[in-house]
Amino acid sequence: DTAVSQTPKYLVTQMGNDKSIKCEQNLGHDTMYWYKQDSKKFLKIMFSYNNKELIINETVPNRFSPKSPDKAHLNLHINSLELGDSAVYFCASSLNRDRVSHFGAGTRLSVL
């Protein structure tokens, strides 16, 4: 009964490839997020969706394209992967009025 689940947990790929990470939440939340954690453990928001609508896009390269088919899902597609994209990507969700974000276990992306 995982609350926020991401797949895959690990992703190793070559530079220039395109990859996707999937996220699903079963908490009934209306807002979902993608955060990036770099090699120094610094966490920064990338995107936020509320009821399938893009709310936040934090100057992320347009090689990154989030898609929210419904309130419970937020996927992240990355085109033309670069070495600098190597990081841990966390999905999170929250109920708007609650302000508490629940995080997935993360996807560790390694670009070779």
Next chain:
Amino acid sequence: AQSVTQLGSHVSVSEGALVLLRCNYSSSVPPYLFWYVQYPNQGLQLLLKYTSAATLVKGINGFEAEFKKSETSFHLTKPSAHMSDAAEYFCAVSDYGGATNKLIFGTGTLLAVQP
């Protein structure tokens, strides 16, 4: 703009000793503040939150934090450290923009617990 600063990227304590992890915030509005813990190779787990109610907030695993407006601080404490407390701890402030709740994180503090 809202921000948080965590003083000390590494803190080492002995098992049974007091844990004190420091967090200072900057906010133009009454802040909502959080502490999250990240165990190795895992996601972030909420320890506790301050949402403008009681200034002393109790969380899971024996942790607590006190909101001090005069010092713009939200330090995390635990009276007696356990080996299992070794992890990375993140302080965060909520940047609430109507339809969404963005978290702005500090740079994290790695807690080591020595036997």
